[in-house]
Amino acid sequence: MNAESKRSFDVAVIGGGPAGMGAATVAAECGLSVVLLDDNPGLGGQIWRGESGSSKHTQASHWFDRVGRSSVEWILEARVFQVGKGHLSAESPDTVHQIAYSHLILATGARERFLPFPGWTLPNVLGAGALHSLIKSGLPVEGKRIVIAGTGPLLLAVAAYAREKGAQVACIAEQTTGAKFACFGLSVLLVPEELEEVWQLAWQLQAVPHWKNCWPVAALGKERLEAVRLSHHGRIREIASDYLACGFHLVPSLELAQFIGCAIQDGYVAVDENQQTCIPGVYCAGEPTGIGGFELALVEGQIAGFAAANRKDLARKLWRRRDAGLRHVRALRRAFELRDELRNMPQEDTLVCRCEDVPFGLLRAHQSWQSAKLHSRCGMGPCQGRVCGAAAEFLFGWSNSSVRPPLFPVRCSSLAEMPVETIPEIHEGGSK
Amino acid sequence: MPDSIVVWVAGKNVEVPKGATVAAAVFVAGAFCRTSPSGQPRTPFCGMGICFECRTVINGEPHRRSCQVLCEPGMVITPDEC
Numbered sequence: 001m002n003a004e005s006k007r008s009f010d011v012a013v014i015g016g017g018p019a020g021m022g023a024a025t026v027a028a029e030c031g032l033s034v035v036l037l038d039d040n041p042g043l044g045g046q047i048w049r050g051e052s053g054s055s056k057h058t059q060a061s062h063w064f065d066r067v068g069r070s071s072v073e074w075i076l077e078a079r080v081f082q083v084g085k086g087h088l089s090a091e092s093p094d095t096v097h098q099i100a101y102s103h104l105i106l107a108t109g110a111r112e113r114f115l116p117f118p119g120w121t122l123p124n125v126l127g128a129g130a131l132h133s134l135i136k137s138g139l140p141v142e143g144k145r146i147v148i149a150g151t152g153p154l155l156l157a158v159a160a161y162a163r164e165k166g167a168q169v170a171c172i173a174e175q176t177t178g179a180k181f182a183c184f185g186l187s188v189l190l191v192p193e194e195l196e197e198v199w200q201l202a203w204q205l206q207a208v209p210h211w212k213n214c215w216p217v218a219a220l221g222k223e224r225l226e227a228v229r230l231s232h233h234g235r236i237r238e239i240a241s242d243y244l245a246c247g248f249h250l251v252p253s254l255e256l257a258q259f260i261g262c263a264i265q266d267g268y269v270a271v272d273e274n275q276q277t278c279i280p281g282v283y284c285a286g287e288p289t290g291i292g293g294f295e296l297a298l299v300e301g302q303i304a305g306f307a308a309a310n311r312k313d314l315a316r317k318l319w320r321r322r323d324a325g326l327r328h329v330r331a332l333r334r335a336f337e338l339r340d341e342l343r344n345m346p347q348e349d350t351l352v353c354r355c356e357d358v359p360f361g362l363l364r365a366h367q368s369w370q371s372a373k374l375h376s377r378c379g380m381g382p383c384q385g386r387v388c389g390a391a392a393e394f395l396f397g398w399s400n401s402s403v404r405p406p407l408f409p410v411r412c413s414s415l416a417e418m419p420v421e422t423i424p425e426i427h428e429g430g431s432k
Numbered sequence: 433m434p435d436s437i438v439v440w441v442a443g444k445n446v447e448v449p450k451g452a453t454v455a456a457a458v459f460v461a462g463a464f465c466r467t468s469p470s471g472q473p474r475t476p477f478c479g480m481g482i483c484f485e486c487r488t489v490i491n492g493e494p495h496r497r498s499c500q501v502l503c504e505p506g507m508v509i510t511p512d513e514c
């Protein structure tokens with residue numbers, strides 16, 4: 001049974017990562033009443049999760065401290081499943097929160113892009129970011145052999161962290177070319193603030209083979225992962241491994257923005273110079289407006305927070321830092337663009353939809369995401385296409401822009417408390 | 433282990449550090465989380481609450497996403513059937 005809580009705030013911020021923490025804090029410091037909602041047990045988002053009070057990262061401790069001293073009211077383990085003009089609904093383990101707001105700041109972050117290949121559903125094959133957060137949250141990896149595969153700078157961060165915790169990183173398989181990677185490296189070296197971190201990473205990873213033009217062909221094993229087969233410069237290599245951590249860069253989490261009707265441009269939420277979307281009073285900050293890292297997310301969040309508090313003078317002071325961050329967004333995009341060969345990774349019987357076990361061969365017969373969904377149940381499981389949707393977009397060029405409430409599977413009692421006008425006629429994908 | 437807690441995963445007693453997620457405990461136990469519709473065992477995949485592969489039964493409550501739940505002493509964790 002749900003308890004119900006009805007509250008009203010000047011600003012509602014969805015997402016407690018760097019963007020949301022920055023936005024909520026400055027808006028509260030300007031005197032507004034602010035609620036910050038996140039579906040995890042702690043603030044910090046993908047990068048600082050679980051670090052409050054113990055962080056080595058100076059920026060993290062600064063912001064945890066500042067949000068703690070501010071009047072921001074945060075609600076954790078609360079997943080926003082419906083948002084409309086001036087109100088939203090979120091579900092936490094025993095409560096459904098009905099929140100009325102004047103300004104809304106969407107800071108929903110990004111998730112990893114996963115691409116299917118034979119064996120990717122085997123136990124002990126997991127996301128690169130997943131391995132990172134699992135190690136952080138208590139998974140011992142000392143002495144374990146790990147292969148890290150996919151694309152993007154996250155692979156390096158995960159490799160370094162796993163090594164620090166005693167794992168043996170067998171290799172990093174990076175799909176991009178050596179030349180593109182080198183260009184990216186140079187662009188990072190031009191940013192003085194990043195220099196120290198880059199050298200540190202290079203130092204920590206000096207003994208780890210970092211193969212370019214390399215991607216997974218298959219994950220092998222009977223009950224669990226035993227080895228990884230990789231294509232490297234056209235040659236096949238097989239490497240024994242306890243874990244395979246894979247991820248093909250990040251894709252923005254756009255469901256809430258799409259649902260409320262924000263304009264999307266080139267796959268990201270379109271915003272003006274104050275991070276306002278096409279809907280007045282609705283702002284967006286961080287990864288949904290472009291994948292650019294936590295520094296940019298923090299700056300964008302603060303701009304949105306100041307703008308919501310009508311302190312455009314303070315927002316403007318941050319524009320230059322944001323524009324520098326946007327150059328990094330473009331460099332990342334160029335460097336880690338997916339190569340065409342990755343479309344050949346799945347075989348006929350490779351599952352694309354992990355929720356409903358729908359194989360690649362079945363999907364190939366369809367012309368669109370909608371048709372595939374209707375006939376094969378791909379994307380109809382509880383993840384609602386969050387994993388297979390991004391894969392299908394890359395594999396088949398299908399776009400998925402229709403979003404229906406509830407945005408996540410929720411308890412029936414929470415659904416019953418949704419405002420009537422937002423209840424869908426057909427309830428799809430809510431098979432919790 | 434200082435600051436560790438003990439939970440039950442698939443009938444096995446496992447020790448994890450305080451602050452560990454149930455997902456981490458499932459790996460430590462060498463167990464599985466859920467069985468897919470075609471009968472494949474699965475372990476946590478995205479680690480961030482979006483893929484639903486980590487669904488387990490926690491203290492009798494089904495479909496809990498173990499990557500977003502912290503271990504508590506004595507918790508009983510068994511595989512989810514869906």
Ligand SMILES: Cc1cc2nc3c(=O)[nH]c(=O)nc-3n(C[C@H](O)[C@H](O)[C@H](O)COP(=O)(O)OP(=O)(O)OC[C@H]3O[C@@H](n4cnc5c(N)ncnc54)[C@H](O)[C@@H]3O)c2cc1C
Binds near residue numbers: 132288
């Ligand atoms: C898996 C992963 C691992 C990463 N690891 C690193 C790393 O090691 N080093 C590094 O430099 N960068 C890393 N990044 C990139 C880094 O996370 C981002 O640069 C930075 O966190 C962006 O901040 P943000 O505030 O935009 O988003 P996020 O930090 O992603 O925060 C968004 C928050 O919103 C929450 N949320 C989303 N939808 C809802 C909803 N409907 N209801 C409630 N809450 C919701 C999410 O759970 C999340 O906590 C990683 C990214 C990912 C996806």
Ligand code: FES
Binds near residue numbers: 480482
């Ligand atoms: S591992 Fe994906 S939801 Fe928990």
